[in-house]
Amino acid sequence: MTGTRGADTAQLMEMLSASLAAYYGDFTAAAASENLTASQAKTLNVLRRGPAAMRVLAAILTCDASNMTGIVDRLEKRGLVQREPSPTDRRVKNVVITTEGERVIDVIRGKMHTTRAGLDRLDDEERSTLYALLERAFMQQPATA
Template sequence: MNRPMDPLTTEVVDLIGTVVARYHQEYDAAAAVHRLTGAQARVLALLSRGPMPMRQIAQRLKCEPSNVTGIVDRLEAQSLAERRADPADRRVKLAAATEQGRQLAEELRSSLDFAREPLASLTVVERTLLRDLLQRMLGPEGLPD
């Protein structure tokens, strides 16, 4: 049975939704400057942290693996990503950012102003508390590797 949310929880949920919407809007706009979709830019950001199996990318983005295949295909066509065999299991294909892809991912990350400026107005203690609360909300299964 679903219980109604208390007003404070409703306000927090709405604020989180607004932050997420702004993040996607700004990410999509930054990506478009480089002739990428928002989804391509988000995959590139994941790959810039290190090679990753396609299935794991799909899980992280909450989408179908077939969608990831198309996104990686387009990133490959622009020399921003490549596929390689997993050294631990040659049957598994990893997607990886190229050097050009890693540079572009960093440019995109650096161009996101909406969060940087408001976060800069918080103290280190406040940012640490915010990070810790968000991590606690997500739980261990929701945290990036």
């Protein structure tokens, strides 16, 4: 990019790809330092937002339900998550992060030095702008017709 000309979609996609590769490399290394796979740590990250049924976790993490069962089994064995009956459907088990699981995901986030260093280079206004842009681009649901 030069001058006032903005980035086109292809350039933005390339920058997102490079940014996400750096983020996930940092995340994976931090997870490994806590003896977790990236998938296990991503599961904890998702559960930080609230309890979720196994099928919902599998959809969010784009993995097969049988893989999700193995991931949750290993996390549960370590005391990082627990299964609880759904309050609305007794046939469904929700996965809930434990206090220890929250502590571990906090440790992982704290060890993401490359990501933190990059974000620390931004001032408060730049952080707010980046947050707003990411939210607008990826978190808002498209309007229905």
